[in-house]
Amino acid sequence: MNIQQLREQFPQLSRTVYGKPLVYLDNAATSLRPQPVIDKWTEISSERTANLHRAVHHIAAEATEEYENTRLKVAGFINAPDPSEIVFTSGATHSLNLLAFSLGEAFVRQGDEIIVSEAEHHSNLVPWQMLCARKGAVLKRLTVDDSGRLQEELLPSLITPRTRIVAVAHISNVLGLVNPIEEIAAVCRKNGVLLVVDGAQGIVHQQVDVQALGCDFYAFSGHKMYASPGTGVLWGRKELLEQMPPMFGGGEMIETVSWESSTYAPLPRKFEAGTQNISGTPTLSPAIDLMRQMPPQEDVKEYVYRTLTEEPGVRLFGTTFDLSLKAPVFSFAVEGAHHEDLALILDKMGIALRSGQMCAEPLMDRLGVTGLLRASFAPYNTLSEAEFFVTSLRKAISMLK
């Protein structure tokens, strides 16, 4: 599939804003939806709506099959050893909150320690803060250097016999840097510490193999990988998921219920209480099919990286000598120009990008900025869009000077 054929799959790419063609560079916030995903949602909503697993009628069986086939597909996509390790959620935030609760109930006691990286999205920080407050546990910080690189070499010295969990992103949503999960996992394994990986960006930009990564949990959202919003996945090692109590009680997650107590359904239903996102979750399937055919976009990434690193007055964060360890997520500051001003002007030129703290306030504090501008590219973004972005950025900067 070439880029033109890919673009044709995304209806929103043909719309205009302020009479100008939309240049969508806010993909790290949410990706656009391709036609097969829209079609799948419509097809299920118009032909296959029924609740899952319990009913004996025909449509319920079809809906259940669709849902469970999606589980098989997701398991294959991330090379999970067992499909029952795939828990469907409403997104990475839900996955991480579920983990922080259920993992915390099972394994975290007063005085235990949880190590979280300084570069995390709030979704992989706040749930751990809440767990620490609930259990009287201690939150410890794995720092980044001045450019934003995670200082994973400091991890062994942070781990003590009380450390239970390490939580890091596969790829930072601000810096776009790929963290060395395999190495971090080796350190964790050696010390008997559980490793939770926020894969919200990682699933989009890396071929994820959870067994090769060596982590214990991997969480991601559907809406950043072209599937329906309100969908997400939590993958975890079976022996750990089995030891964890559910966070939500209700329909579908039980085995037996008496007035006094309940026993819980086997994995993964133990963690899937209530009516599932029956129209949305199956859209992960066509999204994965499309992702497998997407053309590489190295030229766009190299062009933007090179231009922003060489541009006078522009300070790009998340620099690296090895571009294979960088996703096309570019956060930068411009000397003498506020990120909000730049974003407002670029918006009028038809360019959608993000400005502000990007749900990572501690990282902004560490980098010494009040906010940044972020351009994040998807495989459907062309080189000419990237060039237009650079020209427009220069024009916006000169307006503000």
Add this chain to the structure above:
Amino acid sequence: MTLQEKKEQIIEEFSMFDEWLDKYEYLIELGKALAPYPEEKKTDDRLIKGCQSRVWLDAQMSGGTLVFSADSDAVITRGIISLLVGVYSGRTPQEILSDDFSFLETIGLKENLSPTRANGLLSMIETIRKKASENV
């Protein structure tokens, strides 16, 4: 110049611009020309919440009217707050409270800079109104 005359003057100035980029150029000019705001007044209690950039607004009663001064670290936002200060500074609290701020819609600011865009125009208006009601 009365409040009404001042608003009409701004509406006329904005009507000269067809392109939004020209309006931004004008707001940037206004932002750059805003009177200096004392560093010691950049305090948390003067910070307007709900803006992506930081905006400080100071209000003092003087001879029955409210005198506003303001600043922001973003220049377009400084241009917007400069417009607001230019219109509402030196008015009585009663005058401010009886105004509907609709001139911002007439010049296209409200629709283009709605609160969903996190630039906090509504927060600025609310703060000005709050200062007025505190001083009635």
